Amino acid sequence: MQTNVRILVTAFEPFGGSDTNISQRVLDAIQADVAKLLLPVSFRRAPEVLNEAIGLLQPDVIIAMGQAAEGDKIRLERLAINMMDSAKGDNDGYLPDEELICPEAPLALKTTLPVKPLCADCINAGLPTMVSNSAGLYVCNRIYFEALRHTTNSLFVHIPKNMDVETAKQTINQLIKCF
């Protein structure tokens, strides 16, 4: 990591009736020299909180983490889709129905970080990681879209709910080392 690169790492609060979120536990465990931010699982409030932090911190790189319901590998997300949809709703009870995030924006935004080499670095370090093409249409995708609007040097990292915190922390540390 270059000392002059300002990195913002975000995670989410619990949602869907659960009392933990693995991304929050990983955020708490990270000891690297980065700015940390915990976000609400809210389509409306999460982008507001992120934008306020971006205004204060002016990060060069944003690593946004969230919990994935399934899987046994950490997913590095390539794209954020310009859509919100949820049948169960967010923590505010908001239920978007195929709603565009921003009608003027493209249908998808893509990170310019080298997702495949970053994934290969993690795999070489023995960390179970894969590249993914969709962060879904829930709040994780919404926050990735917002991060990419600020800087395409953003990466969304989906951590499976049942992964151990140490492995996930090592993966985030490995990614941080690359900047």
Ligand code: PCA
């Ligand atoms: N996971 C959800 C939102 C918050 C989180 O940790 C998602 O995948 O959209």
